Amino acid sequence: MPIQSFVTDVARAVAFLSRLPVPARFFEGDDGRLSRTVRAFPAAGAVIALPAALLLALLLLLGGAPLLAALMALLLSTLIAGGLHEDGLADAADGLGGGRDRERALAIMKDSRTGSYGVLALIFSLGLRAAALSSLAVALGPFGTGLALIAAASLSRATMLLHWRALPPARTDGVAAGVGLPERFAVRLALGSAVLLAILPMLIAGVSPAALFMALALGFLVEKPFTRLCRRRIGGHTGDTIGATQQLSEIAFLATLALAV
Incomplete structure (x- = not known):
């Protein structure tokens, strides 16, 4: 795998997953499909989470209250990503929770308005992640907690x-359908790099292998029941359900890690 090719994919992935500016030269010859680019998603997640992780560590070093520091870091992370995954979580919760059948569920997901299911999903997502990070701040310290945020971003x-x-794809005209299905090898490479990007920082932070294994396992396994739900309710994936999966994985990893350390 040529390094330059991977760097290009990281840049394209950062542009797709966030609002961070990326030089135009990385998009020369780009057809807009992500089939191969997805291999760089975990690395792009680490890049996107880095500013929030640094802010979290700095606030904790300055004596800031852990919960306040966690909320500020999550706010910055959400602004950098443009609320991409949070929007997916809210829409998926509304559609899967309120849709009586497949067509109604997909119509609700496409609606820009947010319902009660979506609001509750966002409240619990933000609350659980903030609570987990504030708990990790006590157990791992400022830098360890920042590394946990980067690990969660990569894994998810x-x-x-x-x-x-x-x-x-659950619909033929959606964003997920338009960017293509991820290549099998690209997904395997992404999974391998995600595990490394989660394991190494956490070992540096002093997390025990047992606690790390549980967090990794739950971070990955939470996808299975959600995928089965989407298969049964809407017959496929959408951009919203993909974003919701990221949120569920990040919550599961951070919450399990906070409970296990």
Whole structure:
């Protein structure tokens, strides 16, 4: 795998997954499909999470309250990503929770308005991640907690590929259908890099192998029941369900890690 090719894919993945500016030269000859680019999603997740992780560590070093520091870091992370995955979580919750049948569920997901299911999903997503990070701040310290945020961001960007690859597009005109199905080898490479990007920082932070194994396992396994739900309710994936998978994985990893350390 040529390094330059991978760097290009990281840049394209960062542009797709966030609002960070990326030089135009990385998009020369780009057809807009992500079939191969997805191999760089975990690395792009680490890049996207880095500013928030640094802010979290800095606030904790300055004596900031852990919960406040966690919320500020999550706010910055959400702004950098443009609320991409949070929007997917809210829409998926509304559609899967309120849709009586496949057609109604997909119509609700496409609606820009947010319902009660979506609001509750966002509240619990933000609350659980903030609570987990504030707990980790006590157990791992400022830098360890920042590394946990980066590890979660990397892992969750790979978990969403498992959901994406496991199901066909639920609609033919959606964003997920337009960018293509991830290549099998690209997904395997993403999974391998995600595990490394999660294991190495956590070992540096002093997390025990047992706690790390549980967090990794739950971070990946949470995708399975959600994918089965989407298969049964709407017959496939959408951009919203892919984004929701990222959120579920990040929550599962951080919450399990906080409970296990």
